[in-house]
Amino acid sequence: MKKLFRTLVPGFLIFLVFVLASCGSSGTSGGSSSSGGSSSSSGSSSLNIAFLPKAINNPYFDTAATGGKTAATELKGTFKQVGPSTASASDQVTWINTLTEQHASAIVVSANDPNALAPALKQAMSQGIKVVSYDSDVAPDARQIFVNQANAEDIGRIEVQVLGKQLNYSGQIAILSAASTATNQNTWIGFMKDELSKPQYKNMSLVKVDYGNDDDQTSFNDTLALMQAYPNLKGIISPTTVGIAAAARAIESVNKGGKVALTGLGTPNQMRKYVKDGTVQQFALWDPGKLGYLAYYAAAALVQGKITGKQGDSFSAGTLGTKTVGANGTVLLGPPTVFSKANIDQFNF
């Protein structure tokens, strides 16, 4: 009897939660006033835009968030950034569901996996929430607009060109990437390989593509391992902000600054020290602050019904001027900036 009781009670409670919840869903529209005070969405229905980066506490996305905040202030909207603590697609799906439930007016997302996020984003869109992807795109039918930081081809080629020049077009090079499944990095690496196949690079050979998983420790150790495995290694391209910083530290730790050239994508604040001491001569990046700024403006234009995200739509993006939606709902930020000793002090992010 007691055993039966113990079996039934928890089961019944869980069942009860379900039943109550299903009842609750029909009644929330009327009864939310009692506790609606804690939520930001009550009252100002206009611009309640949430950024969902790949992971929080990442300087790159924090800079983008600063840009988003600036745009929010200009447009008198609200801005918030939420997200998982490690870059995981499944955690992002949880956050998308949460934001859907909060009735955010738009979700601005950088996808850890283009397809895994699609069903949840489609569900959000079916409830009237606008979806903008930035930095890393999702499946095109799961968002209205993709704010592209730079043309993938430009980025891939520019990094090889920068490194080629530094190495006088000869020697072994390696790539230190992010996760082996990262959409952006894989596309860029594709263009890097294409650029390397051109005749002027015939004396340069790509010996290894390594994956540091956007983890500082892993990237650091992998860089050391690369230099040990390939003693004649002349250069490393790290197309990820986490990787390039870890690689710079690793190169410096074994006093190979100047012997192993490093380039890739990094932020000026992160790389300033290594550029000034000569470990890194040049690296490239777009301004993530502007990326976040543009993404907020695009999301706002969608929410306010100024655009629908179809090709040819154009909208005002504050200090960036008028932007036009291109093919596949893509809005382009502009060409990447190459940073060196000469100009690095003009940037602070």
Add this chain to the structure above:
Amino acid sequence: MKRFAFLRTWEALLVVLLLVAIVIGSSLSPYFFTGFNVSSLTRDLMEKAIMALSMTLIIITGEIDLSVASVLGLASVVLGAVWQAGVPLWLGIILVLILGAVAGLVNGLLVTRLGLPSLVVTLGTLGLYRGLAYVVLGDQAVSNFPAAFTNFGFGSVPGTLIPWPFVVFALLALLFIGVLHLSWIGRQIYAIGNNKEAARFAGIRVARVKLLLFMVSGLLAALAGVIFTARFSSARPDNALGFELDVVTIVLLGGVNIFGGKGTLFGVILSLFIIGAVRNSLGLVSISGDIQNIVVGVLLIFSVLGPNVVQSIQAALTRRHLAASSSTKKV
């Protein structure tokens, strides 16, 4: 006194904790206690829930299986790889379930035949199986699964908000409750956890039971992998990275003793929903992942401390009870 013994158990405390979590969640956000939210909260938990069932049994025998999330990942990519190679999906699912059982069998053989500690063995296979997952698909991800399959992961029973994966979990939970709490196998499992030597002398085939449990654990992890793949329509080698710690957390918070011999599935199921409710309500008020991890971490420490506290209270009550009854006898 005896009639209300239930109120003094860890499970009763968990019921209170769950209700508190629900009340706090509802007061934090008007969106917490809605059908859609509870449905998506539940859906998010199901892979961990399924793995927690077999993990409970394993921990009760005094062992642990840390390789579950890696088996999940491996199952996911193998399913993706064979589907991409043109194998029918149903056959692929059967294949990966067998693969999961074999992965569990390897764990079980290493633990029972070679007498190695399961913590070490499964820590090894945690890396091994995850590594194999990366070998199978490399830097690729398979995502072109048929809609019927992904709907199973993302959809609900028609006309309700009950997620399909929950149906799978509920059926399995009933089966596991039956086995652990109502059958002789369950009694053997508790006996092994309480005293392995005594269990062996009582004629229980300790090694065989453990081997079976590790196989079941691998099988369920592979099943969770199939569900995970369907839910995210994506087979990636890093699927469910780090889930094993969440599963162990759920089981321990559920009142299962890490040294074996004690705990119930009811407690585990309750703790599952407590962790789900806590994470979800924190999310609804836009508290990010790091803080959520802190809260869950504190909960875990609480779960290890908690049963000890309950035990000492129980002991104190019993002592007082005995003292009272002995003093009445004296008079």
